[in-house]
Amino acid sequence: MITISDIAKLAGVAKSTVSRYLNGGSVGEATRKKIERVIEETGYSPNKFAQSLKAKKTNMIGTIVPRLDSFAASQTLIGIDEQLRALNYQLIISNSSQSLEREIENIYTLANQKVAGIILLATEITESHIEALRKVQIPIMLVGQQHEEYHSLIHNDYEASYELGKYVLENGHRRIAYLGVTERDVAVGVNRKKGFQKAVAQQSGCDVRYFETSFKIEDSINIVPEIMKDFHPSIFVCATDNIALGALKAAHIMGLNVPKDLSITGFGGYDITKITFPGITSAKFYYKEAGNVAAKNLVQLVNGEELKKVSLSRYKIIERESVDKMMD
Amino acid sequence: MITISDIAKLAGVAKSTVSRYLNGGSVGEATRKKIERVIEETGYSPNKFAQSLKAKKTNMIGTIVPRLDSFAASQTLIGIDEQLRALNYQLIISNSSQSLEREIENIYTLANQKVAGIILLATEITESHIEALRKVQIPIMLVGQQHEEYHSLIHNDYEASYELGKYVLENGHRRIAYLGVTERDVAVGVNRKKGFQKAVAQQSGCDVRYFETSFKIEDSINIVPEIMKDFHPSIFVCATDNIALGALKAAHIMGLNVPKDLSITGFGGYDITKITFPGITSAKFYYKEAGNVAAKNLVQLVNGEELKKVSLSRYKIIERESVDKMMD
DNA sequence: CTGAAAGCGCTTACAG
DNA sequence: CTGAAAGCGCTTACAG
Structure with a gap:
């Protein structure tokens, strides 16, 4: 353990001078050279704790x-x-x-x-x-x-969700299951839902039902078949990509073709959503x-x-293959 | 910022006594009580830097x-x-x-x-x-x-791979593409390959070809179709789950049914491999x-x-649906 | 430009 | 059991 005192001694100067050198204070050219060399040779690096303590x-x-x-x-x-x-x-x-x-x-x-x-x-x-x-x-x-x-x-949960909602509607989906999460999570539970609701409000003839699940893929796998049985939506709009991943798995288990028999959207734009089959349409956050x-x-x-108090990050709707274009 | 001196003063004792109290040294009952109370009241917590410096x-x-x-x-x-x-x-x-x-x-x-x-x-x-x-x-x-x-x-790369190799062979696969990584990575590039080779060595009539790719899913997606064209294996044995994920995606893109047209195994046991369709058989590490x-x-x-110099961690072959049982 | 001294908040022998 | 003192490795006024 080599300290600032060692450096000072070796360079023939005072500790304070070494300290000044280290912190960009004024040091004479000759002194600077000497200290530089000694530090180089010894591989000295200041003790963080002593620094922080001061x-x-x-x-x-x-x-x-x-x-x-x-x-x-x-x-x-x-x-x-x-x-x-x-x-x-x-x-x-x-x-x-x-x-x-x-x-x-x-x-x-x-x-x-x-x-x-x-x-x-x-x-x-x-x-x-x-x-x-x-x-x-x-x-x-x-x-x-x-x-x-x-x-x-x-x-930008609200806007991203609004835009994703419009996309879903534009593709002709009217019987929609929205699979959200607890409202204690304001960003994911509340804002994403509200953005989506705004889109729905602008379109007549929708039958939208709201469901709540956890952030766990497993829970989504389990709830999706139940909802299918009772409600039979043409699409699941999921509040996160993990939920969408669960929905996709559930669809495969039920032997459903995605997107023909059942469409799915996610949220987040996780890398994995482009690897699944089919790729999942999602609102991507950077x-x-x-x-x-x-x-x-x-x-x-x-x-x-x-x-400024709040900054907003970018988003983008990534269109992949998990949403059926019912209009065609 | 409240220090040990403050505590000492408030408790009417010396700093060293407070320090002893803090570090479990011998302190009289009455003194202990006093210090305890003062620390409680002030919410004092020692400065890490000063401690570490000493x-x-x-x-x-x-x-x-x-x-x-x-x-x-x-x-x-x-x-x-x-x-x-x-x-x-x-x-x-x-x-x-x-x-x-x-x-x-x-x-x-x-x-x-x-x-x-x-x-x-x-x-x-x-x-x-x-x-x-x-x-x-x-x-x-x-x-x-x-x-x-x-x-x-x-x-336990070597053994896990050996066992996975045996599993593949037992299921009747003989025309096998092994998709590995650089040998500079001894664990993944060398040991997994060697374990697999050991299994192959115990089985006659195998046509095994070894390929190398990166750890990136994308590269795997690209290389798999090429290999399919030239070699047409019945199975891809992949050195990591990410590589397997890429192979699976490639199969879907080629319109191949997994496992009927093409089987795939992974390595690592990533959570996502049970969510894909079909689930990927993999050597799971804990x-x-x-x-x-x-x-x-x-x-x-x-x-x-x-x-002891080296510890070994557990593994387990997780059988899912991505390997065709050709024996049946 | 340079150095001696004080001090940051602790802990650790050493006395008592 | 308790306290005074020294010291950990730095930095920062303050002189010169």
Whole structure:
């Protein structure tokens, strides 16, 4: 373990001079050369803890994710990592395993580690969240959900869903099963549903029924056949790609041809939806890009710069083969 | 920011006493009570940096992953996280984006952050890797690949592949395309191939051809039709599930019925392989469990305990519907 | 441009 | 059981 004192001694200068050299202060040419050489030779690198202890801040950014094994989370993380690296920050990923409690815990733990800021990939924002965020007093970026008190980057769930709804309707579907999730998740449960409802409201003669399932593929596999029996829709409009994946599997199990016998749409644009057979039409979000933006925004916050309260990320309807064109 | 001095003052004792209280040293009953109360009231929690600066070690464990968006990596990470949390260590995830260079960089960065140990989800182990690992002098666990100098946890690629090969042969397949990857990846490129070859060697009348592709689904989608044209195997034995996923997509594009016209096997047991149509027969590895073990092992190393050089993780052949039973 | 000194928040011998 | 002091490796005014 080689320290700043060693460098100072070897270079024949004071510690403070080495420190100044390290931090871009004014150092004479000759001194600079000497220090440079010694550092080069020794492979010295400053002790982060000592630095942080003085500076009372770090270059670490914490990101709390609800789960590590989801396409959306992974891609967002990749985007955050990419950007943070470019900005010279170190990313710390903290997994909450879909436990709201652990999410809160992680906020405190990260604060305790003196991260410069926190990115929260949010699902639900409860009172305890707000309480924790208020207490820790650290710059925060919310991703995926919004809250009036904090800065956020959200996906354009409402509009994307509206547009996807129009697409479904334009293709002649009238008997529709909408397969959503809990409304406690405002982005996915509420906004996607509302966007879709807006599209439906503009079209007469629709028979739309709303159902609720979980985020798990398995649950979707199970509920779809039941709905088919009772309601017999021509299409399932699913609130996430995982739900759509389950619907597709269910269709195959029932021996139904997709899209002829049953159409399906997803939401999210997970990579896997282009690999399935048939490919699934979906509203794609650019998660990686969103991660980029979230990271950039947070660093602005950390630097005390101005930032608008909410940023919107891009989306695009990806048309594939899972929706029957009933008009033809 | 409340410090140990504040607590000491409020409790009317010396800093050293508070420190002793915190670290389980001997403290009188009355003193203990007082300190306890003050800490409770203030919500004090010690500054990690100051602690680490003194102790010269931390409770952080670094994990370097080649990518964040792979089933294997995510699951392993979840397992590591789970175990580390239980053992009171903090996980730092470091993404190398499939760049060997960045992997090396990350080793140094983590060392610089004074992590107590490093888990490396390895793909290739080059001389630079070894050099870096030697330099940083930190306990290391390799996952997925092995090296005589370091402790590792490996998947049983060889045996799993042997068994899967036997299964394929038992089902009557003789004209077989083996779709592997670069041999620089010893685990996936070499061991899986060798295991399969062993099975083939025990069966006469086989026409097996070996092909190489990348880890990308797209490349597999492209190469499979070419192979079909030239060779026309009854089955593709794929070195990873992603490759199998590509083969399945290619089959659908070619209008082939799987498994009747073309059979497919995968490797890894990714969740998605049970959702596809048909479900893909695959050699499943228990990644999460492997992560658990790797974490536990590393902590043993950190604590200076004995540990056998290499641990093997479990596997299981998962039979689904993608292999035609030609014997019937 | 350069150096001596103080201090960041802890822990650890060492006395008592 | 308890406290005063030194020290971990840095940075930051302050002099010169």
